[in-house]
Amino acid sequence: MSITIDEFRQFFAKRMENKEENHFNLLGFTNLQLDYGTAKMEMPYNELLIGNPDTGIVADGAMMALLDTCCALASATVKENISFSPTLDLRVDHMGLPEANLPLICEAEVYRHTDTVIFTRCSVHQGDTERPVARALVNFTPIDKPIIDTSPDNVKRVVEHGGQA
Amino acid sequence: MSEIKPQTQFDLLYQQSREQNNAQILVSALPYAQQLGMVVERVEGDWQFKLPPVKTNIGNPSLPAIHGGAIAGFMSMSAIIYLLMSYDQKCTTQPPKVPKVVDFSVDYVRACRYVDTFATCEVVRQGRKMANVGVRVWQQNSSNVTATARAHYLLS
Numbered sequence: 001m002s003i004t005i006d007e008f009r010q011f012f013a014k015r016m017e018n019k020e021e022n023h024f025n026l027l028g029f030t031n032l033q034l035d036y037g038t039a040k041m042e043m044p045y046n047e048l049l050i051g052n053p054d055t056g057i058v059a060d061g062a063m064m065a066l067l068d069t070c071c072a073l074a075s076a077t078v079k080e081n082i083s084f085s086p087t088l089d090l091r092v093d094h095m096g097l098p099e100a101n102l103p104l105i106c107e108a109e110v111y112r113h114t115d116t117v118i119f120t121r122c123s124v125h126q127g128d129t130e131r132p133v134a135r136a137l138v139n140f141t142p143i144d145k146p147i148i149d150t151s152p153d154n155v156k157r158v159v160e161h162g163g164q165a
Numbered sequence: 166m167s168e169i170k171p172q173t174q175f176d177l178l179y180q181q182s183r184e185q186n187n188a189q190i191l192v193s194a195l196p197y198a199q200q201l202g203m204v205v206e207r208v209e210g211d212w213q214f215k216l217p218p219v220k221t222n223i224g225n226p227s228l229p230a231i232h233g234g235a236i237a238g239f240m241s242m243s244a245i246i247y248l249l250m251s252y253d254q255k256c257t258t259q260p261p262k263v264p265k266v267v268d269f270s271v272d273y274v275r276a277c278r279y280v281d282t283f284a285t286c287e288v289v290r291q292g293r294k295m296a297n298v299g300v301r302v303w304q305q306n307s308s309n310v311t312a313t314a315r316a317h318y319l320l321s
Contacts (some may be wrong), residue, residue, distance in 0.1 A: 016306070022232075023224040023232035026200070048200045049198060050196040051245075051263065052244070052265075053195065053196075053263075054175050054262065054263065058197070059195075060195035060238075060266045061235070061238020061240075061241045063235045064238060064241070064269070064271075065238060066234070067234075068234045069234065086233075089271060089272045089273065091269070092266075092271040092282050093268045093270075094267055105256050147223060147225055147228070149227065162309075
């Protein structure tokens with residue numbers, strides 16, 4: 001039995017809310033939008049993530065964490081039972097320098113999926129969807145044992161009582 | 166080297182890192198590298214990068230495992246520091262800038278557990294404008310590869 005997309009959205013929102021020290025809370029993703037096969041989220045500007053001290057621009061590594069997470073969320077929704085799959089590979093093209101001080105917005109979609117691979121793509125922009133600063137392809141491999149417990153019982157527990165996902 | 170005039174705080178720290186042959190100074194100059202908790206060591210005549218277990222790099226608390234994005238970020242920062250430490254300073258009178266990533270491709274071949282993680286880099290080709298770098302990440306021992314990457318960086 002699978003959770004619904006609404007429950008999954010609440011589950012991840014709760015996960016982003018908790019104060020636990022982890023990579024999600026460091027990056028502070030906001031404005032999550034999630035539907036079957038698509039995900040959109042933002043990463044606010046954060047001085048801790050600067051990759052070039054002369055320009056103040058955030059490191060490409062932080063952007064890769066954003067697009068990996070966003071594509072992972074989209075990939076989770078196309079499975080019979082909504083659940084995360086591990087990343088197989090990730091390829092990014094940087095078409096321009098982002099502006100410092102502005103959030104990075106990632107929009108991801110699943111464009112094909114089979115029993116063995118979920119193919120996703122995304123673009124990262126700063127408000128103008130016609131001029132993305134980066135595009136990426138991220139592939140996931142579904143496995144039998146999900147890497148994060150998204151069973152109805154656990155999702156209900158996390159959504160109602162918070163705590164560790 | 167005395168001809169190169171540092172203009173920014175980063176230029177100054179870069180110059181120090183080269184004069185002292187100490188890449189760790191660059192980590193302190195790059196906020197994201199510092200946030201990840203990177204350590205750079207000289208091993209067998211080459212730079213080796215280490216990512217010790219740090220809570221803020223955890224992506225999956227139940228295993229626990231390091232976030233794939235943090236690993237990719239560690240790999241890219243390793244490549245950037247590696248390039249900065251290997252610039253031929255005789256060829257320039259301007260302090261080099263932080264290389265800009267053009268494209269980056271990473272393959273995750275094993276789960277990245279919450280233990281010490283190491284990276285080594287190889288400059289496949291360095292032209293005047295562009296460098297191609299390969300990065301290899303491993304845990305426990307160097308044959309236990311957890312991720313590999315290749316990337317292009319714009320040098321300026």
